[in-house]
Amino acid sequence: MPRIFSYNEFKDGIDEVKTYADKHSPVITCDDIAVRDSKFKVNVRIGKTIAHPNKADHRFEYVQLWDLETLLAEARFSAITFGRSPVMVEVDFYVVPLVSMRLKALAYCNKHGVWESEEVFVKVIDSK
Amino acid sequence: MPRIFSYNEFKDGIDEVKTYADKHSPVITCDDIAVRDSKFKVNVRIGKTIAHPNKADHRFEYVQLWDLETLLAEARFSAITFGRSPVMVEVDFYVVPLVSMRLKALAYCNKHGVWESEEVFVKVIDSK
Amino acid sequence: MPRIFSYNEFKDGIDEVKTYADKHSPVITCDDIAVRDSKFKVNVRIGKTIAHPNKADHRFEYVQLWDLETLLAEARFSAITFGRSPVMVEVDFYVVPLVSMRLKALAYCNKHGVWESEEVFVKVIDSK
Amino acid sequence: MPRIFSYNEFKDGIDEVKTYADKHSPVITCDDIAVRDSKFKVNVRIGKTIAHPNKADHRFEYVQLWDLETLLAEARFSAITFGRSPVMVEVDFYVVPLVSMRLKALAYCNKHGVWESEEVFVKVIDSK
Numbered sequence: 001m002p003r004i005f006s007y008n009e010f011k012d013g014i015d016e017v018k019t020y021a022d023k024h025s026p027v028i029t030c031d032d033i034a035v036r037d038s039k040f041k042v043n044v045r046i047g048k049t050i051a052h053p054n055k056a057d058h059r060f061e062y063v064q065l066w067d068l069e070t071l072l073a074e075a076r077f078s079a080i081t082f083g084r085s086p087v088m089v090e091v092d093f094y095v096v097p098l099v100s101m102r103l104k105a106l107a108y109c110n111k112h113g114v115w116e117s118e119e120v121f122v123k124v125i126d127s128k
Numbered sequence: 129m130p131r132i133f134s135y136n137e138f139k140d141g142i143d144e145v146k147t148y149a150d151k152h153s154p155v156i157t158c159d160d161i162a163v164r165d166s167k168f169k170v171n172v173r174i175g176k177t178i179a180h181p182n183k184a185d186h187r188f189e190y191v192q193l194w195d196l197e198t199l200l201a202e203a204r205f206s207a208i209t210f211g212r213s214p215v216m217v218e219v220d221f222y223v224v225p226l227v228s229m230r231l232k233a234l235a236y237c238n239k240h241g242v243w244e245s246e247e248v249f250v251k252v253i254d255s256k
Numbered sequence: 257m258p259r260i261f262s263y264n265e266f267k268d269g270i271d272e273v274k275t276y277a278d279k280h281s282p283v284i285t286c287d288d289i290a291v292r293d294s295k296f297k298v299n300v301r302i303g304k305t306i307a308h309p310n311k312a313d314h315r316f317e318y319v320q321l322w323d324l325e326t327l328l329a330e331a332r333f334s335a336i337t338f339g340r341s342p343v344m345v346e347v348d349f350y351v352v353p354l355v356s357m358r359l360k361a362l363a364y365c366n367k368h369g370v371w372e373s374e375e376v377f378v379k380v381i382d383s384k
Numbered sequence: 385m386p387r388i389f390s391y392n393e394f395k396d397g398i399d400e401v402k403t404y405a406d407k408h409s410p411v412i413t414c415d416d417i418a419v420r421d422s423k424f425k426v427n428v429r430i431g432k433t434i435a436h437p438n439k440a441d442h443r444f445e446y447v448q449l450w451d452l453e454t455l456l457a458e459a460r461f462s463a464i465t466f467g468r469s470p471v472m473v474e475v476d477f478y479v480v481p482l483v484s485m486r487l488k489a490l491a492y493c494n495k496h497g498v499w500e501s502e503e504v505f506v507k508v509i510d511s512k
Contacts, residue, residue, distance in 0.1 A: 003325055039216075056439075056463065061327070061462070070206070071364060073204065075203045075204075091220065091222065094210075094218040097211070189455070197386045232386070241453030330460045331475070334457070336454060338480045339421055346423065354467055
């Protein structure tokens, strides 16, 4: 492939395993309902509760936002972007949906591969 | 090069020229002061006051955020990301600054080339 | 996810299905053996035997080259890059391997999603 | 900006300066003449004669190929792509030209910024 990892594969592991999975897992935060043809904000943050290292040779290089098989947006970062301490990498995308979406975020760590978020369903309705 | 365009080159033109420049110009919005080693939000929006077409063959493909000669972050979009109507493409980046920054955004329109924002100075101070 | 498609899922279908899968499938071409610490060329071409449309709203946007879970390189194209006729999108990457590789290419069609190549094993040996 | 650097600014400097500029300068190699609507190969290599370091915090992150103000293609690399020794980063793009081109390559070093190649004119003719 590459194999795509997700938190749920690791959630029954020992604490060390759960910490590893936590800090690699992208999380989507947005409203449940969007208005058709209007700008809609989607926050993607990496790490459920724990910050990930941000060293040049161990960091998140990019985050993608998908609606099923369609790529909506991608953000790329440099090693310098997030300083030298562990960090929850974060970006707000804006999309203008025409139909309901099944969002998923993918994030690439240059040491531990591609991780996916849980899927988030956004219902798209007409404005009143 | 490519040549890099900016609003100021066109600001003394006729209305049609100014409209053209307005809708291609990225605008950075953020606080004047950031706290060292803390997450800092930077909004980049394309269009001073006017939305740009979002057709597959005439749209903004990517936005970059620079601190002088250092690339901090880049966001890429698909044709489908922003629907079918003119739109002000937008993204919120987060950075963790170590020193003061001179931010500039570059945006690439696949019909009219690369456009730069005005430079924004952000003073970085220590938290109290 | 997004789901990742591969030719083999479709190879027992009717001709129309096989044609569809053929023109979406990336193909890696390279030597079987590479010399450690030396530049090694890897050709990635999309389409086993059939060219894919290259329209702004139906085309391949990017190709990635992976070694298991490690991203080696990525190439992105504009709608204008490959003219207006169907085309086998193509790029030659160069890598400098330290250990043997299991290469796989992923390609993203903005209408039909992500497609993966077959895996190619490259043995890395020391120069004599 | 960012400011875009080129070899010619440094060519009258002392040897150390010329070496610095040499290893940062992208070089385009291709035929002078291309056939309209046919695939045309363009090699981009970074370094006129001297290899550049390839460390995670000092390396070339991406190369772009431009035809005047139009982006034709972009290749991105990871720190791991080119091993641990200095290297001339390299990629072969393929384009299908419709009209004559004025090619220029831009390359981004994460320590020393964006560097441009010399412009290469490619005449596009009809096949006989």
